Amino acid sequence: MSEQTPTTSDQHILITRVFDVPRERVFRAWTDPDALAAWYGPAHVETPRESIRVDLRVGGRYELTMLMPGGGEFAIGYEVVELVEPELLVLRSDPMPEMGMHEPTVLRLEFHDHGPKTRMTLSDGPYPAHGRGGAEAGWTAAFEKLEAQLAE
Template sequence: MSETTATKELVITRIFDAPRELVYRAFTDPDQLAAWFGPVGWSVPRESVDVDARVGGHQRFTMVNDDDPNMTSPANGTFIEVIENELLVGYEDVQGMPGMGPRLTMRLEFHDEGGKTRLVLRQGPFSEEMEGMSREGWNSSFTKLDALLAR
């Protein structure tokens, strides 16, 4: 039997070989977000992306399964803290999503590491199972982000 109570926080720390301004922009620029977001096998159509990176602003997009375009996963987050090139904090209400929420929060910290960026991502609450799936999804997405930043 899998755990369904959402109490676990996902924490991922990753170093990107790019200045933090570029990594931050990859999360806030709609063109760039569409180019990398979503695990391998999923994409984000540019026309679905709308980002207003300010306190009270939003980040909206829809992930679409590459093999079955009828399989979608919309995201609609609200920013509650924004410090350009340093911090993005927001939440998304995810009512009716087993193993998540009911309010999913996310904190992205962008730290300068001598021309590279140490990103610290905190997201939750998740059930144990959803935390693992989210970790896999983020790591897959970050592989795509590495490729974008290398251009």
């Protein structure tokens, strides 16, 4: 069982969640393409393994494409800007003008030992007002899938 605390500022999302596994497993779930394919994206969204590319180094790329119900695709690209395994992963998104996001967002993931568990803190933004709620709901739903994948 995990705990989650979402907080939303005007432009940023902050979610803290505790998972019942060591932080190396949670970090690997974010950085191993096979693990990402098992959970990334909200419910009813698939992220095929062949669409995932992770070049895990500062300056590397982190790219994936989610397949939406009904056939739509949503591609996301990031640059790895900070990396401290298995403690910190910071990604800067490519702008997505088609989504009204003309500036990059910064996704910051911190992984802390919490006894035998992991406390993961996600910070993401800035988002335009119209995109923040959808992004928060998407992360929250994805973390339900992540929790199930980690329990296997």
